[in-house]
Amino acid sequence: MANAPAGDIPQDKAETLAWLRKISGDLATVTTKRLEERLPWYAEMPPARRSSVGLVAQAGITSFIQWYEDPTSTPWIAADIFAAAPRELLRSVSLQQTLQLIRVTVEVTEERVAGRGGHVHEAILEYSRDVAFTAADVYARAAEARGLWDARLEALVVDSILTGETDDELPSRIAALGWHGHGEVSVLVGTTPPMFDIDQVRRTARKLGVDVLVGVQGARLVLVIGRAQDPAADAEPAEGQPFLDIALVLEPCFGAGHLVLGPTVPALVDASLSARAALAGFAVASGWRHAPRPVEADDLLPERALAGDPLARTTLVERIYRPLLAHSADLVATLWSYLDNGRSLEATARELFVHPNTVRYRLKRVSEIIGWDATGPREALILQTALILGSIGAAEGVRRRPTRRNGQILSTSHKQ
CATH class of the missing domain: 3.30.70.2730 (Alpha-Beta Plaits)
Structure with missing residues (x-):
């Protein structure tokens, strides 16, 4: 009987429709009360969101009456239920909670129509199934759209990091990505x-x-x-x-x-x-x-410096050359000699007129100060590149030193 054409409504169905329209307000009121009793998450929601959920439940009852009158309207009526909900409600109410909402609404409706015949009960079950599928489709579409948006936002954040063009909005974008x-x-x-x-x-x-x-x-x-x-953790992060x-x-x-x-x-x-x-x-x-x-x-500092990376050049000078020079000029001279002599202790000792053990001690001090060991071939390349860049920078500083006479700067020297 529930599938009869809308233009040819049987007498008992017409009476049921009239009765359903009469009690629709009471159904919405009882449903809202039942939601508060059965669903803790609903009772804890802010008043505005509770009102939005109540509108969804009321729209569901109204749409069921329309569907019962004309079952061919299933697609658009079921979708129209969720059109009554504001967009932020989909973000605050999960799909599981939505299904709980549908279940409570169906229970209240079944209780009130229990004496109206089996055809009404079957109609409720069929309609609730369609609404559940519609809800799943709504949430799936929202998740897909949110996923695409998150992917675009993530790409934007990564691109900002790579280019170094960060702005005040970067922290909020990062937070939006979770x-x-x-x-x-x-x-x-x-x-x-x-x-x-x-x-x-x-x-x-x-x-x-x-x-x-x-x-x-x-x-x-x-x-x-x-x-x-x-x-939010109080303890120090491990x-x-x-x-x-x-x-x-x-x-x-x-x-x-x-x-x-x-x-x-x-x-x-x-x-x-x-x-x-x-x-x-x-x-x-x-x-x-x-x-x-x-x-x-940082293990590719020599290659990066040769390719013209200013950050690599600065890193080599700041982390190797200047700390050694500030500690002792003898360490710089020993490292220069050791690297120029093919990492030979004896040749370095002869050039510096010191004992080989003195060379060993100084190389050990170099390793302790800067963290690189000159006895390894790869680290020797890093250290030698740092010495070259540091020496070039020091020489340029001397050439550009201003010439003074009577306390006044006259010109800048560029002697070669």
Whole structure:
């Protein structure tokens, strides 16, 4: 009987329709009361949102009466229920809660129409099924749209970090992505695999206890990695595993080729510094024949400096040349001689007129001060590049020193 054409309504159905329209207001009132009793999340909602949920329930009852009169209107009537809800309601009420709302509404309606015949009960069950499917479709579409928006926003954030063009809106954009990192950050740059699985990257990151922002730029894959910490926690955050170990675990997510890890920075807003180093290292990684995978960007300082990276040149001078020069000129002279003599202790000792043990001691002090060991071939290259750049900078400083006479600057000397 529920499937009879709308233009030919049986007498008993017409009576049922009239009765349903008469009690629709009472149904909405009882449903709202039942929601408060049965669903704790509904009772805890702000008044405005409770009112919105109540409108959805009332729209469902009204739409059922219309559907009962004309079952062919199922598609548009069921969808119209959720059109009554404001957009923010879909973000605050989950699909599970929506199904609970439908269940309570159906229960109240079944109780009131229990004596009106089996055809009304069957109609309620059929209609509630259609509404449940419609609800799933509404939430699926919202999730898909939100996923596309998040992907675009994430790409925008990563691009801002890579270019260093950050603004005051960057923190809010990062928060909108659900970023949980509140500690150190590092940027990992490699190639994009032919079949890139972004979900695998996020699953691996969760297991490692880190958060990631993913940026795919053609053949280049960029991961911004941050230690995931709870900002509300009172305890001091525990120091996590080194970023190089994290990069080793994430390495299978990248395609073939070099994989470069930028230096660690204190927070996400400083990630552009790590990104610059990682990108510069990725561009010149082929200059190191036996570069490990992953390799730290600071291990590629000589190649980056030769390629004209000003950050690499500054890093080499500030972290190697100037600390050694400030500590002792003898250490700089010993390191120069040792590297110029092919890392030979005896030849260095003869040139400096000291004992080989003195050379050993000074090289040990060099390693203690700057953290690089001159006896290794790769680190020797890094140290020699730093000495060259530091000496060039010192010479340029002398050439540009202003000439003074009677306390006045007359000109700038450029003697060769």
